[in-house]
Amino acid sequence: MSSGTSYGGGGFGGSILGDITGVQQHAQHHSSGHGDESLFGNALAMLQAKESNLANEDVDEEHMVKAHKSYFGSGGEGGNATSGGIGAASAMQALKMFNGGTSEGGESSQQEFIGMAMGQAAKLFEQQQSAGNVAEGESKQSAVQQAGEAALKMYMKSEMGNNSSGGGGLMSLASKFM
Numbered sequence: 001m002s003s004g005t006s007y008g009g010g011g012f013g014g015s016i017l018g019d020i021t022g023v024q025q026h027a028q029h030h031s032s033g034h035g036d037e038s039l040f041g042n043a044l045a046m047l048q049a050k051e052s053n054l055a056n057e058d059v060d061e062e063h064m065v066k067a068h069k070s071y072f073g074s075g076g077e078g079g080n081a082t083s084g085g086i087g088a089a090s091a092m093q094a095l096k097m098f099n100g101g102t103s104e105g106g107e108s109s110q111q112e113f114i115g116m117a118m119g120q121a122a123k124l125f126e127q128q129q130s131a132g133n134v135a136e137g138e139s140k141q142s143a144v145q146q147a148g149e150a151a152l153k154m155y156m157k158s159e160m161g162n163n164s165s166g167g168g169g170l171m172s173l174a175s176k177f178m
Contacts, residue, residue, distance in 0.1 A: 026115025027144075030094075031122040036144075040118055043145045047114075047152060059153045060088075068092035071124060081128040083138045087146025090121035094151055110159075114151045121147035 027040040047054075071081075071089035094117035098109075125143040128134050 022111040023115040023118070026112045027118040027122070028115075030116045030119025032126055036122050036140075039122065039141055039144055040115075042141060043118060043148050046145055047148045050149070051152065054149055054153050055156055057153055059150070059157050064088040064092050064150065064154075068096075071128075080135050081125075081133040081138065082135050083125075083142035083146050086124050086128065086138075086143040087117075087121055087148075088150050090124050090143070090147040091117040091150035091154060093117075093120045093124075094147075095154065110155050113155055114148055117147040117151035118144045 023044055024037065024040045027044075028037060031040075067085045067088035071086065072093055094113055097116060097120075098113050121143045122140060125134070125140045129140075
């Protein structure tokens with residue numbers, strides 16, 4: 001039985017997202033650059049509205065690892081690609097990239113990580129859509145939103161276990177998965 005971990009109670013002293021312009025710029029940088037600015041802006045607005053609730057949600061690590069293996073290992077789920085799966089896989093891919101040294105670290109590391117996940121989701125959704133693998137009713141907006149939520153929850157979990165700012169907690173979280 002999983003008890004889940006709560007991150008409420010003001011442990012972060014404000015928004016993790018901070019100035020969403022930074023997150024949006026990172027997302028755009030890591031996407032395929034097909035005019036997704038409004039897509040990322042909409043997802044970030046929804047993410048800001050849900051941020052305090054997401055702090056109380058647990059991270060489904062097993063689902064994220066399986067999704068990553070499915071999308072980045074064998075190339076897709078053959079007609080069954082979902083926004084949730086794409087989002088989870090993209091957050092894991094961002095974690096892998098973040099820990100692979102493509103991050104600059106520092107104060108904006110959480111913005112970079114979340115933006116990276118959202119950009120990866122936009123790119124992965126396009127790849128799956130062009131291959132005809134996206135399940136009916138799924139949307140790029142939803143995939144980007146799911147990736148942002150997963151990345152934010154991963155970041156909050158890593159920071160609660162690490163009690164430091166920057167990307168140190170993400171490094172220790174990655175060691176569990178990679």
